[in-house]
Amino acid sequence: MATETLQLQLSGMSCAGCAKSIERALQSCDGVTSVNVNFASEIAAVTGDGLQPKQLITAVQDAGYSAQLIDRSQSSPEDQRDDAQQLQFFKFLAAAILSLPLLYTMFGHFSWTSGIPVPALLMSPWLQLLLATPVQFIMGWQFYRGSYHALRNGAANMDVLVALGTSAAYFYSIYLAWFAPDYHPHEGLYFETSAVLITLILLGKWFEARAKGRSSSAIQKLLQLQPERALRELATGDTEEVAVADLKVGDIIHVRPGQSIPTDGKVISGESAIDESMLTGESMPVAKHDDDVVMGGTMNTTGFLRVEVKQIGAETALAKIIQIVEQAQNSKAPIQRLADRVASIFVPAVLVIAALTMLTWIVFLAPGDWRSAFEATVAVLVIACPCALGLATPTSIMAGSGRAAQAGILFKQSDVLERTQAVDTIVFDKTGTLTEGRPKLTDFGLFNQALPQATVATLVHSLEKQSEHPLAQAIVNGLVAHLGNDDGATDAPKIQQFNAHQGKGVSAKATYHDHSYQVFIGSLRLLEEQGVHVNDHAQQLLRELQTQGKTAMAIAVDGELHAYVAVADTLRSTSKEALQALRRRGLKLIMLTGDNNHTAQAIAQELGLDDVIAEVLPEDKANHIKELQATGATVAMVGDGINDAPALAVADIGIAMGTGTHVAIEAADIALMRADLNGLAQALEMSRLTVRNIRQNLFWAFAYNVIGIPIAASGLLAPWLAGGAMALSSVSVVLNALRLQRVKLNRQ
Known part of the structure; x- marks a missing residue:
């Protein structure tokens, strides 16, 4: 049974401890192999075989939380989070209205505010009880519910701390009101403390929810790119407006100027410039003509296009980009493990510290002063915040990966976003990576006149048409001028026993004009292996072509050297600029190619590369990456072809050009959506900034608790101020991530 991944939208989590509880609950379900719960996005990614959504949802509910399967065709997680934000806001608003009178009574508690009049009615314990009770048990019910489920699951979370601290203040005040009738109203009651604490925490939760929503806005923006309707062409030539979901592969759609392209397809008529910046980060519109590929979600700017639908639904480029961004945002980075370990013991440790605080005040600091001991203990309970620790890493990952996606850089996993900044060596494939990948035939000549040039051209043309290699296609296109017809199809040779010699060339038996020829086209190595003699003059000519940066190939017919061809691939216009930016970072730059050494050295000298590994067979590329890793280097491999896939998979970081093959992109860790190596420098920069941001968040999350808890325990912080500080700690971490x-991301 095929492995699948389901996503659940969660609600009811209050801290990283809740995320761990949900992970344990989902891990116990049938068929589940791995679970990642992202506290920041409130999404659980569940991977396994034969997953049953109802069972997963039930497991989450049994753990005390809510969940529903994410179905983007129905609604987005952002819509559900918006509803949760509104509910949190209304809870805060109601709590604030009830708490404001209680907050005003605090002016009567201090000598320095004694001049401010406080109505006697507000000091009544029964009015304060009336105002505080709805806040405690209606607006604050979420904390009791969360505490119950956490304790039932053998864990403790932030809800436990909030419920314990506010309940202590609330019930202690009831005790004073009922059993201590001679108390002084301005000295004993803590109704305002419990109510204001809950109000401030609800405010912090609302701020936190809004900020978390902003950190995941990248996916929402991507979802908004695809239009909902399309103009489908009918057999009569007329059009009808249909839902994009109703389109089928092979349909013809019309795209007018100013409209978004509904889905991936191929232009069959028309010319226009397409703005692809929303997917690739490329600011300049790209010209499109017949047979060019267009992507759904991009914008048609100037001309009218008729487009044949090639991909729909989950197979479109936009859908795959969204999937990759979600995958990165919902995975867990290695740096998160420290925060997870701390969060798992955080609440029990705080409860112990609170108990010790109470004991220390009663026994040593202020014997018999229960009020001071009580306030210090409550302050410790409410200032402690595991939320900031839980949010530190995932919010940075979400914001960083989302920003990178907007620039056309797709990190497939969060650990890749973390590890990329540690790369010190980058290995480049040549064709399609450093070069345009669209080589052209530059030279074609004979070494002898045993066969007419037209005959040799026809044989080579027919043989290379059997290959899909870019160099073969360049030879085919370039030889048309030497043929007696447009495409060599008339009276074309009959090709048999075609064989592609990986990294060396091709060979076949060709029957032409009742004569059978054995033809070899490729490197000198291939011809030497076949026993073909290559004289000094031929070797010198081929070397001269190679020193010019061209890929030269020899042609042997029936065991004799007859001709040569040379193909040149132009460097990408941005390659030099991008490599200069990488060199300024102190990186070692290496080219790994199957081309002969002379050609490779000429290109490397022009680009200023540090090293060249040439004449490498496709199956040996991965071995060379391993050899570099064995020296202690952290290696990134950049490629775009099928033969690059093994090396991309072996490298510490595999980077595929988005213009490359699907195999290469699948094997890579990072996909650059535009054919521009400047994206590589931007990926390294985004990784560096994200890791730095995570470290800042973790530092402040730890520092906040390390500093705040002792201050609270010393009695220097009123409980309501501690609650406000706790609420703001999570918000500050998320705002830093944003x-x-x-x-x-500059081009350099």
Whole structure:
């Protein structure tokens, strides 16, 4: 049975401890192999065989939380989070209205505010009880519910701390009201403390929910790119407006100027410039003509296009980009493990510290002063916040990966986003990576006149048509001028026993004009293996072509050297600029190619590369990556072809050009959606900034608790101030992460 991944939208989590509880609950379900719960996005990614959504949802509900299967065709997780945000806001608003009178009574508690009049009615314990009770048990019910489920599951979370601290203040005040009738109203009651604490925490939760929603806005923006309707062409030539979901492969759609392209397809008529910046980050519109590929979600700017639908639904480029971004945001980075370990013991440790605080005040600091001991203990309970620890990593990952996606850089996993900044060596494939990947025939000549040039051209043309290699296609297109017809189809040779010699060339038996020829086209190595003699003059000519940066190939017919061809692939216009930016980072740059050494050295010298590994067979590329890793280097491999896939998979970081093959992109860790190596420098920069942001978040999350808890325990912090500080700690961590969304990724 095929492995699948389901996503659940969660609600009811209050801290990283809740995420761990849900992970344990889902892990116990049948068929589940791995679970990642992202506290920041409130999404659980469940991977396994034969997953049953109802069973997964029930497991989450039994753990005390809510869940529903994410179905983007029905609604988005963002819609559900918006509803949760609104509910949190209304809870805060109601709590604030009830707490404001209680907050005003605090002016009567301090000598320095004694001049501010406080109505006697507000000081009544029964009015305060009336105002505080709805806040405690209606608006604050979520904390009791969360505490119950956490304790039932053998864990403790932030809800436990909030419920314990506010309940202590609330019930202690009831005790004073009922059993201590001679108390002084301005000295004993803590109704305002419990109510204001809950109100401030609800406010913090609302801020936190809004900020978390902003950190995941990248996916929402991507979802908004695809239009809902399309104009489908009928057999009569007329059009009808249909839902994009109703389109089928092979349909013809019309795209007018100013409209978004509904789905992936191929232009069959028309010319236009397409704005692809929303998917690739490329600011300049791309010209499109007949047979060019267009992607759903991009914008048609100027001309009218008729497009044949090639991909629909989950197979479109936009859908795959969304899937990759979600995968990165919902995975767990290695740096998160420290925070998870701390969060797992955090609440029990705080409960112990609170108990010790109470004991220390009663026994040593202020014997008999229960009020001071009580306030210090409550302050410790409410200032402690595991939320900030739980949010530190995932919010940075979400913001960083989302910003990178907007620039056309797709990190497939969060650990890749973390590890990329540690790369010190980058290995480049040549064709399609450093070069355009669209080589052209530059030279074609004979070494002898035993066969007419037209005959040799026809044989080579027919043989290379059997190959899909870019160099073969360049030879086919370039030889048309030497043929007596447009495409060599008329009276074409009959090709048999075609064989592709990986990394060396091709061979076949060709029957032409009743004569059978054995033809070899490729490197000198191939001809030497076949026993073909290559004289000094031929070797010198081929070397001269190679020193010019061309790929030269010899042609042997019936065991004799007859001709040569040379193909050149132009460098990408941005390659030099991008490599300069990488060199400024102190990286070692290496080219790994199957081309002969002379050609490779000429290109490497022009680009200023540090090293060249040439004449490498496709199956040996991965071995060379391993050899570099064995020296202690952290290696990134950049490629775009099928033969690059093993090397991309072996490298510490595999980077595929988005213009490359699907195999290469699947094997890679990072996909650059535009044919521009400047994206590589941007990926390294985004990784560096994200890791730095995570470390900042973790530092402040730890520092906040390390500093705040002792201050609270010393009695220097009123409980309501501690509650406000706790609420703001999570918000500050998320706001720091959101700075990544404003990063300007320059081309250099």
